[in-house]
Amino acid sequence: MITEPAPGLVTAATGPNSTVLSVRGLTVDYLTDGAPVRACDDVSFTLRRGEILGVAGESGSGKSTLITALTRLQRPPAVTTEGSIEFHSRDGSVDLVSLSASELRALRWTSLAIVLQSAMDALNPVMRIGAQFVDVLRSHDKGLGRKDAWARASELLGMVGISADRVRSYPHELSGGMRQRASIALALACGPELVVMDEPTTAVDVVMQRQILAQVLRLRRELGFSVVFVTHDLSLLLELADRIAIMYAGRIVEIDTAHSLYANPRHPYTRGLRDSFPPLRSPLRRLSGIPGSPPDLRNPPAGCAFHPRCPDRFEGCDQERPLLVDGVACRLHQSGENRA
Amino acid sequence: MKRRWAFLLRRLGFYLAAAAAAIGLNFLLPRLMPGDPSSAIVEELERVSGQQVPAETLMSIRAIFGNPSDNLAQQFVDYLQQLSHFDLGVSVVNFPVPVADLVWQALPWTLLLVGTTTVVAFAIGTLLGVIAGWKAGSRFDAVLTPLTTFLSSVPYFWVALLALWVFGFILGWTPLSGGYDADLAQGFSFAYAVSVLHHGVLPAATIVFSAFGGWLLGMRNMTVTTVREDYVLLAQAKGLSTARVMFRYAARNAMLPSFTGFAMALGGVVGGALLTEIVFSYPGIGYLLYEALQKRDYPMMQGVFLLITLAVLLANLVADLAYVVLDPRIRERG
Amino acid sequence: MRASLLTSWKVRFGLAVLGLFVLLAIFGPMLGSDPRANDISAIAEPPSRDHLLGTTQFGQDVLAQTIAGARGSMLVGILAAAIGTVIAIAVGVPAGYFGGAVDNGLNFLTNLFLVMPVLPLILIVAGYVQGTGLWVIALIIGLFGWSGGARTLRAQAMSLSNRDFVLAMRMLGEPHRRLIFAEVLPHLSGWISAMFLHGMIGGVMAEAGLAFLGISDSGSISWGTMIQSAQQQSAVLRGLWWWFVPPGLCIALIGTAATLVNFGVDELSNPKLRLARRSVVTRARLVPRRGEV
Numbered sequence: 001m002i003t004e005p006a007p008g009l010v011t012a013a014t015g016p017n018s019t020v021l022s023v024r025g026l027t028v029d030y031l032t033d034g035a036p037v038r039a040c041d042d043v044s045f046t047l048r049r050g051e052i053l054g055v056a057g058e059s060g061s062g063k064s065t066l067i068t069a070l071t072r073l074q075r076p077p078a079v080t081t082e083g084s085i086e087f088h089s090r091d092g093s094v095d096l097v098s099l100s101a102s103e104l105r106a107l108r109w110t111s112l113a114i115v116l117q118s119a120m121d122a123l124n125p126v127m128r129i130g131a132q133f134v135d136v137l138r139s140h141d142k143g144l145g146r147k148d149a150w151a152r153a154s155e156l157l158g159m160v161g162i163s164a165d166r167v168r169s170y171p172h173e174l175s176g177g178m179r180q181r182a183s184i185a186l187a188l189a190c191g192p193e194l195v196v197m198d199e200p201t202t203a204v205d206v207v208m209q210r211q212i213l214a215q216v217l218r219l220r221r222e223l224g225f226s227v228v229f230v231t232h233d234l235s236l237l238l239e240l241a242d243r244i245a246i247m248y249a250g251r252i253v254e255i256d257t258a259h260s261l262y263a264n265p266r267h268p269y270t271r272g273l274r275d276s277f278p279p280l281r282s283p284l285r286r287l288s289g290i291p292g293s294p295p296d297l298r299n300p301p302a303g304c305a306f307h308p309r310c311p312d313r314f315e316g317c318d319q320e321r322p323l324l325v326d327g328v329a330c331r332l333h334q335s336g337e338n339r340a
Numbered sequence: 341m342k343r344r345w346a347f348l349l350r351r352l353g354f355y356l357a358a359a360a361a362a363i364g365l366n367f368l369l370p371r372l373m374p375g376d377p378s379s380a381i382v383e384e385l386e387r388v389s390g391q392q393v394p395a396e397t398l399m400s401i402r403a404i405f406g407n408p409s410d411n412l413a414q415q416f417v418d419y420l421q422q423l424s425h426f427d428l429g430v431s432v433v434n435f436p437v438p439v440a441d442l443v444w445q446a447l448p449w450t451l452l453l454v455g456t457t458t459v460v461a462f463a464i465g466t467l468l469g470v471i472a473g474w475k476a477g478s479r480f481d482a483v484l485t486p487l488t489t490f491l492s493s494v495p496y497f498w499v500a501l502l503a504l505w506v507f508g509f510i511l512g513w514t515p516l517s518g519g520y521d522a523d524l525a526q527g528f529s530f531a532y533a534v535s536v537l538h539h540g541v542l543p544a545a546t547i548v549f550s551a552f553g554g555w556l557l558g559m560r561n562m563t564v565t566t567v568r569e570d571y572v573l574l575a576q577a578k579g580l581s582t583a584r585v586m587f588r589y590a591a592r593n594a595m596l597p598s599f600t601g602f603a604m605a606l607g608g609v610v611g612g613a614l615l616t617e618i619v620f621s622y623p624g625i626g627y628l629l630y631e632a633l634q635k636r637d638y639p640m641m642q643g644v645f646l647l648i649t650l651a652v653l654l655a656n657l658v659a660d661l662a663y664v665v666l667d668p669r670i671r672e673r674g
Numbered sequence: 675m676r677a678s679l680l681t682s683w684k685v686r687f688g689l690a691v692l693g694l695f696v697l698l699a700i701f702g703p704m705l706g707s708d709p710r711a712n713d714i715s716a717i718a719e720p721p722s723r724d725h726l727l728g729t730t731q732f733g734q735d736v737l738a739q740t741i742a743g744a745r746g747s748m749l750v751g752i753l754a755a756a757i758g759t760v761i762a763i764a765v766g767v768p769a770g771y772f773g774g775a776v777d778n779g780l781n782f783l784t785n786l787f788l789v790m791p792v793l794p795l796i797l798i799v800a801g802y803v804q805g806t807g808l809w810v811i812a813l814i815i816g817l818f819g820w821s822g823g824a825r826t827l828r829a830q831a832m833s834l835s836n837r838d839f840v841l842a843m844r845m846l847g848e849p850h851r852r853l854i855f856a857e858v859l860p861h862l863s864g865w866i867s868a869m870f871l872h873g874m875i876g877g878v879m880a881e882a883g884l885a886f887l888g889i890s891d892s893g894s895i896s897w898g899t900m901i902q903s904a905q906q907q908s909a910v911l912r913g914l915w916w917w918f919v920p921p922g923l924c925i926a927l928i929g930t931a932a933t934l935v936n937f938g939v940d941e942l943s944n945p946k947l948r949l950a951r952r953s954v955v956t957r958a959r960l961v962p963r964r965g966e967v
Contacts, residue, residue: 071577073573073576073577075568076477104579105579105581106579107579108576108577108578108579109577109578109579110579113577114574114577116570116573116574117570118570121569121570121571122570122571122573122574123571123574124571124575124588124589124592124593125571125593125667125668125669126592126593126596126666126667126668127588127592135578135580135584135588136578136579136580139578139579139580139581139584140579170668170669172668172669173668183574354782354785355789357782357786358785358786358789358790361786362790369798369799486934489930489933489934489937490926490930492929492933493875493925493926493927493928493929493930493932493933494922494925494926494929495879495882495883495901495922495925495926496883497882497883497886497901498882498901498918498921498922498925498926501901501904501905501910501918501922502918502919502922504910505910505913505915508910509910509911509913510913516910516911557933561940604789607791614793614794614797614883614887615883615886615887618886618887619905629794629797630887633797633887633888633889634888641797641798642798644794645794645795645797645798648791648794649790649791649794649795652789652790652791653789656789
């Protein structure tokens with residue numbers, strides 16, 4: 001059963017607007033033959049219950065690293081070297097970073113689920129779709145019978161609009177959109193409180209993309225889970241997310257509500273990102289890109305990592321690295337005492 | 341479903357063609373050789389037995405090894421007729437025992453020895469390979485993998501020689517040759533079974549020893565690659581037990597290429613571990629072929645070769661059937 | 675690529691061993707004593723100062739034989755690998771590049787040789803071709819051992835010929851022959867050299883196996899003929915271990931070296947394998963406490 005927080009039983013820890021995730025100073029290094037490469041640098045943010053937080057950035061901005069670190073799915077050479085990930089689940093608060101493997105396993109899927117970028121790659125090609133629901137359902141609910149688990153799998157597929165007879169199909173027998181929806185249904189199988197989504201709509205066409213996003217919003221409303229949604233597509237987040245974090249060179253450079261981030265971007269990079277694609281609903285504006293290319297993380301620039309490409313840089317930007325203060329990490333918006 | 345059947349039909353067609361090619365090759369080889377092998381065989385037979393070759397035997401030899409007075413088409417028809425009765429000719433060395441009988445006698449020995457060891461070697465190699473690949477970079481992997489690389493490069497028969505020298509000669513734990521104790525009557529007696537096991541343990545051990553490494557290395561690398569696949573990552577994210585992720589997700593997919601190799605190896609079982617059988621004078625198909633080769637017993641050579649080839653083809657066909665079950669995506673494998 | 679190739683200990687070790695054996699094969703026979711000389715005073719003697727690796731039943735020096743055997747075995751290995759590689763290229767590349775009917779025919783041929791039991795086939799052919807020299811042995815091994823390589827090359831050539839730059843040049847009317855030799859083959863050089871290495875060790879092993887079965891030139895010396903004559907003189911049953919241990923060890927060493935080189939090359943071309951190296955894993959473990967899976 002999907003355990004929704006029943007109304008009336010809302011406690012301080014699980015009530016609406018309570019914090020479900022607070023990440024503090026998360027730092028991830030890739031240990032290479034040379035000096036370690038810092039892919040995530042001092043990342044901090046909080047996520048409220050039922051909220052959708054969008055994370056946007058170019059490739060190489062550290063957003064995928066952030067996902068594997070958040071879910072403790074990273075493998076060598078990636079290593080979390082600093083920081084904490086406080087997860088306030090129904091059963092109490094834990095720091096995901098220091099959790100033991102068995103404690104973590106108990107938490108997985110019942111509290112913390114993930115949707116990966118390509119469902120084609122994320123589903124086991126030699127197992128029926130239904131069997132991939134059944135094994136996770138039964139491993140977290142030992143009392144669940146085989147037959148009931150298969151029925152539950154059909155029910156979950158129905159939730160995302162896939163007919164029940166597809167439960168016996170293999171992944172390659174479904175269309176791309178169906179696969180993607182199936183893996184979202186799979187993520188919701190054990191009633192998680194937090195679902196991390198890694199660009200779940202990049203592999204499908206625009207029409208399917210809209211459909212999937214609408215479904216995510218509807219399911220979130222019905223089931224009340226929180227989402228961290230990672231993508232390179234800022235316009236998509238503007239439609240979907242409550243708040244958005246912008247990442248650049250492994251750091252969060254700006255975090256704000258979707259509305260004010262769009263209406264009033266404060267970081268020059270956010271502005272550049274916003275102005276580099278056409279808005280979906282508002283009248284067209286002049287498009288402009290961001291000159292230059294993302295920095296090489298093996299050899300990041302001194303000071304603010306964005307300064308070589310920044311149209312608004314001024315003296316000191318190439319030496320002083322601005323910290324994230326009041327939702328933005330830019331010296332334009334910081335008074336002297338806040339500069340690091 | 342339809343595509344699966346099309347795939348299987350195409351494969352079946354291929355194996356039929358391959359079987360035809362093998363039979364054709366078997367037919368042509370003696371006829372391409374200089375001179376007239378069938379006359380040579382008849383002469384040899386008469387020399388060995390000291391009597392005139394019966395007309396019936398003469399006919400069968402002519403059918404298999406060529407009859408200069410007939411044209412090639414007529415010869416091929418005769419040859420096929422001969423084969424359809426499972427008549428592979430008469431052994432020169434063991435005159436007048438038919439080749440088919442000798443092959444039939446040797447077959448169980450090879451199936452027993454090489455069949456078991458092939459399965460055991462595959463099981464051990466695959467299991468260790470999965471573990472080494474799963475824990476790639478661990479001490480287990482860092483020691484086992486290079487060691488296995490060395491072991492799998494050691495020539496088969498040399499390991500057998502070494503084993504025979506150490507366990508048979510120095511320690512005297514095992515007999516030095518043969519497949520059973522010749523003093524015992526063949527049959528289902530306890531003493532006979534013990535002697536078969538006693539004779540078989542060293543050849544079996546050497547085959548497993550030199551064959552598991554190949555499986556291990558292949559499986560290790562496939563597992564390393566598979567473990568990085570998204571579906572394994574997702575299985576871990578699902579909080580499934582390590583064993584389940586390792587076997588149902590990683591190993592299950594990683595073993596698909598290995599499986600084809602395994603099926604081929606099973607086909608090779610009939611051919612036997614040629615060299616191992618020879619080192620231990622084990623009374624199987626491989627030893628039979630070796631003896632035939634040594635004594636220029638052409639009928640025997642041809643018969644054993646045909647049997648081995650057909651067995652390999654059959655095993656490949658079975659492998660394709662099984663593959664369709666194991667991998668729901670039917671790949672175009674040509 | 676070339677510079678990074680040498681950073682792997684596997685490649686360095688493998689190439690060093692291979693190089694050593696090549697040198698031994700070329701120059702070895704010049705310094706050693708005569709491998710055919712019979713020392714009547716030392717018959718089947720264990721290693722001593724006069725004969726570092728002992729002598730055979732016929733009083734021949736095992737060390738000198740092993741060195742001479744390096745030449746015979748390497749010759750067959752390299753020759754067989756060259757023949758096999760050339761056939762594999764000639765069959766696999768056009769099949770993958772042209773596709774269609776050409777592919778159907780060539781691929782059928784490849785599959786046919788792939789499923790045929792090679793060792794028995796070689797035995798039969800060699801059985802009819804009596805009293806063969808090392809050159810003929812190498813030829814036979816090469817002729818029957820190309821199919822695996824051809825399959826790999828076919829797959830690679832197929833994916834290459836569908837790449838944009840080849841398609842574009844095809845449309846520009848570039849002749850096929852030029853495209854194959856100037857564009858496709860150079861891109862396959864990595865595969866081809868791995869295949870050659872693989873073929874070489876396969877050739878050495880097959881020669882040894884054939885010699886062991888008595889199919890070889892009794893006049894020439896290779897590691898295979900050494901083991902075979904040891905077997906024939908019942909060296910095992912008489913405990914003359916120094917006779918058959920050195921040649922087998924040499925074959926194993928060469929095989930290991932070739933496998934290690936190919937292993938190292940695999941690690942370079944497959945980043946997933948590279949990430950599984952011990953250095954990466956230990957380094958990650960040294961970081962205290964913080965997460966891994």
